[in-house]
Amino acid sequence: MTKPYAGAIDCDVHPHVPGIASLTRYMSDYWRDTVAVRGIESFETMAYPARSPLTLRPGVGTGATRADAAADGLARSLLDPEELDLAILNCLYAVQTIRDDNLALAFARAVNDWVRAEWLDRDPRLRASIVVPQGAPELAVEEIERLAPDQRFVQVMLIAGGEHPLGKRMFWPVHAAAERHGLVIAIHAGSSYHHAVTGSGWPSYYLEDYAAQSAIFHAQLGSLIAEGVFVKFPKLKAVLVESGVTWLPAYLWRLAKFWRGVRNEVPWIDRSPVEIVRDHIRLTAQPFDGPGSAADVQRFMDLLGSEDLLLFASDFPHWQYEGNAILPDGLSPALRRKIMIDNPRATYPRLARSDGGAHVAP
Amino acid sequence: MSPLDAPATIDAPAARSGPRRLQATGLAYIDGDIHPAVKSMTDLKPYLPRAWWDTLETYGIRRRHGSATVEPYPKAAPLACRRDAWPDDGRPGSDLALMQEQHLDHYGIAHGILGPLGPTGQGELNLDLSAALCRATNDWQRDAFTRREKRLKGGLVVPYEDGRASAEEIERCGADLDFGQVFMLTRSQEPLGNRRYWPIYEAAASFNLPIGIHVFGTSGHPTTGAGWPSYYIEEGAGHSTSCQTVVTSLVIEGVFERFPGLKVVMIEGGFAWLPMLAWRLDKLFERLRSEVPHLKRRPSEYIREHIWVTTQPMEEPDDRRDLFQVIDWIGVDRLLFASDYPHWDFDDPFRAFPAGMDKTALRRICEENGKGVFRL
Numbered sequence: 001m002t003k004p005y006a007g008a009i010d011c012d013v014h015p016h017v018p019g020i021a022s023l024t025r026y027m028s029d030y031w032r033d034t035v036a037v038r039g040i041e042s043f044e045t046m047a048y049p050a051r052s053p054l055t056l057r058p059g060v061g062t063g064a065t066r067a068d069a070a071a072d073g074l075a076r077s078l079l080d081p082e083e084l085d086l087a088i089l090n091c092l093y094a095v096q097t098i099r100d101d102n103l104a105l106a107f108a109r110a111v112n113d114w115v116r117a118e119w120l121d122r123d124p125r126l127r128a129s130i131v132v133p134q135g136a137p138e139l140a141v142e143e144i145e146r147l148a149p150d151q152r153f154v155q156v157m158l159i160a161g162g163e164h165p166l167g168k169r170m171f172w173p174v175h176a177a178a179e180r181h182g183l184v185i186a187i188h189a190g191s192s193y194h195h196a197v198t199g200s201g202w203p204s205y206y207l208e209d210y211a212a213q214s215a216i217f218h219a220q221l222g223s224l225i226a227e228g229v230f231v232k233f234p235k236l237k238a239v240l241v242e243s244g245v246t247w248l249p250a251y252l253w254r255l256a257k258f259w260r261g262v263r264n265e266v267p268w269i270d271r272s273p274v275e276i277v278r279d280h281i282r283l284t285a286q287p288f289d290g291p292g293s294a295a296d297v298q299r300f301m302d303l304l305g306s307e308d309l310l311l312f313a314s315d316f317p318h319w320q321y322e323g324n325a326i327l328p329d330g331l332s333p334a335l336r337r338k339i340m341i342d343n344p345r346a347t348y349p350r351l352a353r354s355d356g357g358a359h360v361a362p
Numbered sequence: 363m364s365p366l367d368a369p370a371t372i373d374a375p376a377a378r379s380g381p382r383r384l385q386a387t388g389l390a391y392i393d394g395d396i397h398p399a400v401k402s403m404t405d406l407k408p409y410l411p412r413a414w415w416d417t418l419e420t421y422g423i424r425r426r427h428g429s430a431t432v433e434p435y436p437k438a439a440p441l442a443c444r445r446d447a448w449p450d451d452g453r454p455g456s457d458l459a460l461m462q463e464q465h466l467d468h469y470g471i472a473h474g475i476l477g478p479l480g481p482t483g484q485g486e487l488n489l490d491l492s493a494a495l496c497r498a499t500n501d502w503q504r505d506a507f508t509r510r511e512k513r514l515k516g517g518l519v520v521p522y523e524d525g526r527a528s529a530e531e532i533e534r535c536g537a538d539l540d541f542g543q544v545f546m547l548t549r550s551q552e553p554l555g556n557r558r559y560w561p562i563y564e565a566a567a568s569f570n571l572p573i574g575i576h577v578f579g580t581s582g583h584p585t586t587g588a589g590w591p592s593y594y595i596e597e598g599a600g601h602s603t604s605c606q607t608v609v610t611s612l613v614i615e616g617v618f619e620r621f622p623g624l625k626v627v628m629i630e631g632g633f634a635w636l637p638m639l640a641w642r643l644d645k646l647f648e649r650l651r652s653e654v655p656h657l658k659r660r661p662s663e664y665i666r667e668h669i670w671v672t673t674q675p676m677e678e679p680d681d682r683r684d685l686f687q688v689i690d691w692i693g694v695d696r697l698l699f700a701s702d703y704p705h706w707d708f709d710d711p712f713r714a715f716p717a718g719m720d721k722t723a724l725r726r727i728c729e730e731n732g733k734g735v736f737r738l
Contacts, residue, residue, distance in 0.1 A: 053649050164589040165596075191587060198607040199585040199600070201552040207650045208553070208614050211643060212587055215603035219586035222596040244642055249684070250634035253677035255599040261707060262438045262595050274680070289642035291691075303684050319649065 005312070005326055006083035008340035009351065012188075012241050012284045012313035013078070013087045015119055017111070018069040023093075026113035031106040043107065045094035047190040048318070049206060057319035068317040071122040078316050079125055082324070085341070086351065088154060089128040090241060091115055096134050096159040096192045104133035108143055112153075120152045127351070129157035129186055137170055141177045148181040154350040155184035155239065160216045161191025167220075167227030179233040182349035187220050189213040189242035214289070217243040218251045221281065225255065228268040230280045237347055239282045242315055244289040249303040252277060278306055282347045284313035285339055287320040288328045297330030311347060312340040389725060390472035391711050392732030394672040395576070395629050395700035396465070396514070398476050398507050401452030405506070409498035414491055423480075424487045426551075426582030435594040439706040447704030454704035458511060465703045466513055469711045472729065474703075475542045475736055477517040477576050477629060478503055484519055484547055485580045492521035493531065500535050508540040515542025515736055517574060522546050525561035532562065536569035542736040543572045543627065547579030548604040555608075555615030563621045572625035572670075572735050575608055577601035598707075605631030606639050609669055613643065616656040618664045625735055626669050630702060633671035634679075637691035640665050666693060670735055672700035673727065674709040682716035689723065698735065699728040 017023060020042050024032045034040070048055040060067045060077065067073035079087060093111050098104040108131045115128045130153050132140035140156075147153050156178050158166055166187060178185050190213070196202045197212045217240050224230065224238055255273045263269060269276075290297050301307075314326050321328075327336055345351050400406060407415055427434050439445065441453055447464065449457035466474060483495025496519045508516045518541040520528035535541055544566045552558065554575065566573050578601070584590045586600055605628045611617075618624060643661035651657070657664075671692065679685055689697060702708050715724060732738065 053652075054646075161587045162589065165586065165591050166588070168592060195587075195589065196583045197587040198553060199583055199587065199604050200548065200550050200554065200579075200581050200607050200611075201556075201583050203553050203607075203611055203614070204556065205614055205653055207643075207646050207653055208610050210650075211610050211614070211639075211646055212607065214642060215606050216587035218603045219588040219591060219596070219600055222599050223588065223591055226591070226593045226596050246638040246641055247635065249679070250632070250638060250677060250688070251599070251602065253634060253679045253684075254602055254632055254675070255595075257675060257678050258595050258599045262598065265438070265594055287645065289638070289645050291637075291641050292644075296691075299687055303679070303687065305680070305684075 003083045004324070005340060007085045008082070008312045009344035010078070010084050010087040010314050010316070011239065011311040011344055012286065013074065013089055013316045014068060014318065015074070015089050015091050015115060016066055016068040016317070017091065017093045017114065018064055018066070022114055023107065023110040026110040026117070027106060043094040043097060045092060045097060045190060046193060047209070048092065052206065054210065054319055056317050060317040071119045071126065074316070075123055078314060079123070084125065086125050086127055089115055089119055089126055090157055090186065090188055091129070091131055092188070092190060093131070095131055096162060096190070099135070099194070101133055101136035101139055104135065105139045105143065108133050112143070112147055116150065127152050127154045129153070129155050130183070131157055132174070134158055134162045134192070137174050141173050144174070144177045144181065144183070148183065151350055153183070154348045155186040157186045157188055159190045159192060160187050160213060160220055160243070161193070161197055163192060163194045165219055165223030167223030167225070167229050169227070172229070172232065175229055175233050175236055179236045184348055185236060185238040186241050187217070187238060191216070213242070214244040214247045218247060221251065221277070222255060225269065225273050225276050226266050228266070230276055231268050237280055237282065239284065239311065239347060241284045241313070242287065243283055244287055245283055245285060245310065246290050246300060248283065249305065278308065282309055282311050282343065284315070285310045285327065286313045286315040290328060294330035297328050301331065301335070307335055307338055308343055308346070310339045311344050386470060387712055389711070389728045390470060391699055391728050392736070392738070393471050393474045393701050393703070393711070394627065394698040394732060395674060396461070396474040396476055396703050397455045397705065398478055398503060399453040399455035400502065401456040403481065406495070406498045406502055409501040410494060414494045417491060425485045426487065426580040435597045437706070438594065442705050444704050444706055444708055458507060461703070462511065465701070466511070471513060473732065473736070473738055474514045475517065475574070476503065476507060476514055477545050477574060478519055479576070479578065482519045483521055485523070486521070489521060489524045489527065493524060493527040496521045496531055497534070500531070504538070504540055515738070516540050517543055517545030518571065519545050520562060522559060522562060523551055525558050529561040529565040532565035532569065532571070536565065536571055539737060541571065542738070543574035546573060546575050548575055548577050548601070548608050548631070549579030549581040549585065551581055553607055553611030553615070555611030555613070555617050557615070560617070560620065563617055563624050567621045567623045570623070570737060572627050574627045574629050576629040577604060577631050602631045602635045606635060609636070609639060609665065610643060613661045613664045614654060614657070618668045619656055619658060624668060627672060627698065627735060628669065629672045629700065630674060631671070632675055632677050633673060633692060633697060634677040634685070634688045636665070636669070636671055637688060666696070670696050670698050670731070672698045673714065674700040674702045675707050676709055676714050682718060685716060686719070694723045694726050695731055697727045698732050
């Protein structure tokens with residue numbers, strides 16, 4: 001029997017940096033010394049507490065043998081059994097929490113080089129995001145330019161809860177570089193924690209922190225649209241990764257209504273935000289924070305109003321779905337195929353070829 | 363003319379002279395969001411101890427944003443108000459006769475629930491001044507509106523960053539049935555489920571007063587978890603996320619376990635986001651319940667029992683059936699009509715709802731649901 005996700009492109013998989021030694025080996029002497037002299041143990045993010053049930057699904061393991069800590073473990077746990085065609089790696093090592101731009105660049109480079117050498121070079125099914133020092137767009141562009149020639153990097157990853165909304169002018173050089181190189185802008189859940197995760201301060205519980213992520217994505221979407229990023233960069237696409245899915249329609253209705261009311265404030269926006277989203281925004285389909293019943297899922301898909309928006313994603317090793325229900329019940333076979341294969345290929349310029357750009361040498 | 367040049371003055375009588383429009387619907391509306399205003403700050407002077415008036419005159423209002431005059435995001439219209447709602451003197455919302463003629467009588471409003479907005483003392487940094495201004499606002503509101511117009515019910519403003527002082531103000535005014543709700547704002551210094559705010563909820567529940575939580579406020583934090591946006595359109599559209607923060611916090615921090623009689627009304631954030639938030643929280647609760655053992659039920663159950671949402675500004679999907687679907691998911695008994703009079707994004711009672719809306723549902727939302735919420 002064919003596997004339900006055979007041939008799918010998984011747009012959100014997280015490689016785990018097993019220890020700082022994995023990164024220092026890709027650093028210059030200066031930064032390696034810095035790490036040793038200053039006693040830097042690790043930059044892990046509070047957004048994914050190591051032992052939280054949401055962070056690690058059952059069976060992933062712990063410690064050095066975690067299935068998400070090396071390419072062969074990922075292959076064994078996910079790619080082989082599900083017969084996936086490709087998977088895009090989004091490394092969540094907390095480069096974005098670092099306040100020193102130079103240090104952030106050093107760690108971003110090390111993460112990218114580690115991903116390239118120990119993941120991309122070891123499994124031809126893997127693709128990756130370019131991790132950048134988000135607080136310093138100039139340095140981010142430098143890192144994009146360094147890696148863009150390697151076609152296995154298919155997008156630039158930015159964290160949703162950075163210091164500033166990503167539509168703002170300071171980030172336009174990043175968007176320009178992405179557009180120039182056929183890279184997608186991937187905005188991933190998480191925070192720099194340089195300010196509160198909600199507009200009303202810091203919540204008490206981790207559950208609220210994670211719940212707040214979808215609210216942060218509302219803000220990022222509003223920013224990208226209102227600032228005119230897609231007017232300035234018409235070929236650019238942004239993928240909202242691990243944003244949840246169901247928040248989108250209600251916010252879009254609201255944003256479109258406000259646009260009709262106050263569009264004289266943003267006169268460069270000459271069409272409804274709903275249309276801009278159809279052309280430029282995609283969302284990964286896990287977590288699918290949807291209703292319980294398949295019938296309600298169908299109703300929700302009607303609300304979403306487009307079959308082009310969702311991209312297949314497991315969010316491995318995060319524990320979002322039970323068993324292997326990577327896609328929820330309630331989707332037609334044709335829609336499942338679109339989400340698994342056609343939509344990702346249509347979204348990522350570097351995955352557009354029918355062979356998915358597999359086996360492309362850097 | 364550049365698209366950013368707006369007329370500097372308002373010709374209110376001319377704006378008001380447009381043709382009378384629309385058929386009456388025959389509904390006796392309960393309007394969950396009407397904004398009364400002072401003509402000027404001196405309206406509050408008789409209600410404020412001399413020392414506080416002097417402080418105010420000398421140092422002004424000080425909130426958690428830098429601007430002493432305009433809002434950080436300038437509005438879509440002067441004072442964010444309808445051009446035809448300006449009385450001959452003073453601000454929109456300050457002239458009871460005009461409010462009666464233009465809104466209450468014209469639309470057949472049976473009850474209007476007031477929500478006084480700044481300067482009311484809410485969000486003022488000096489907590490003693492905050493409390494004094496809230497007291498003054500409540501006393502002024504009674505004299506200027508609710509004593510003179512029995513259709514109107516006051517919004518009891520509290521200096522919410524000081525839980526104890528807020529509870530004292532509720533104790534002082536809560537027995538007066540002229541108040542229909544305790545009035546707070548979404549953007550607080552900490553999420554509103556935080557226990558520093560619990561004295562407010564305890565006091566409100568003891569008087570069977572609902573907590574009306576209206577969008578806006580100055581928290582001192584960037585308005586979003588993504589940082590400060592640039593534009594009013596972002597801040598306006600983003601209010602629904604502030605509402606989600608509030609609902610999430612009240613539920614997850616256990617406020618409804620602690621105060622099982624508490625009713626909360628979310629005001630001016632729209633409503634279509636609510637079922638999706640409930641799904642999201644249920645899913646997270648299933649995975650992370652070990653972190654929140656104080657919760658005995660799924661988040662959606664607390665929401666269904668304790669949260670009401672007002673309808674304005676009503677979401678407008680391309681296909682109106684999408685809106686009916688959302689209302690069905692929320693539960694028609696949890697929606698309360700609101701107009702936001704006299705603000706520019708006012709929802710007209712006669713035309714805010716899409717055609718084809720179920721008549722029974724309309725009646726419940728517009729004239730019945732509010733009765734059980736606002737002590738009517």
